[in-house]
């Protein structure tokens with residue numbers, strides 16, 4: 001009898017809690033982290049592992065997540081082209097396009113020099129989350145969307161968002177102090193994901209290795225980059241965990257250039273409210289470790 005009662009009670013409680021907060025889906029880990037902090041709960045996540053944020057292939061379980069979501073938080077069409085059709089056909093959820101949220105600033109994709117974005121890419125650089133000021137604007141947009149869908153918890157979302165914004169502001173000051181000595185140091189990134197971070201903290205990559213993260217790099221481009229490295233114009237070459245390291249090995253073979261790892265998504269980090277600040281700290285730490293030596 002007791003057991004039956006316990007099961008009935010747990011079913012009722014599950015139903016109540018499911019009713020309490022709207023079902024939410026976030027596309028990438030950094031967005032998921034900001035949403036989790038504002039919700040005080042665990043939204044669904046689409047790109048969970050080490051896949052590229054640009055060319056994700058939806059699994060059947062992802063279609064279920066999209067189908068049951070009441071709100072979908074995405075960066076937007078400059079990043080998640082793979083989502084346009086599924087969102088149009090699988091869901092009636094509110095779609096929150098964070099690249100268009102009030103206060104989020106968009107930068108044009110970098111071109112020229114050692115940056116050569118794919119001609120098919122959109123005009124905007126979609127990696128907006130790597131600027132903490134954008135993360136603050138995104139946090140406000142997330143709180144507004146959650147409150148609209150679930151006004152009963154508006155005060156909770158407002159309080160969580162205020163706490164998150166204060167933490168982001170404090171971390172921005174810390175990172176600015178940590179990165180100030182690195183101004184002007186030249187480095188290559190794997191793909192051009194870090195412009196927002198660099199602008200905010202006064203850094204500037206010399207170039208990116210891939211023109212598009214999912215395409216092979218041509219021999220002429222490899223030779224151009226090898227020349228820049230051999231000429232001593234590069235202090236550090238960064239790879240990314242989403243892509244195999246053999247290309248970096250080809251580029252740096254026979255040189256003394258340092259290498260490091262930059263991860264724009266938090267591929268190895270546990271999803272949740274702490275992921276975003278950990279991601280930013282690990283980017284700053286990787287840059288500082290590879291560039292701190294002023295020998296170049």
Ligand SMILES: [Zn+2]
Nearest residue numbers: 053054191193
């Ligand atoms: Zn990217």
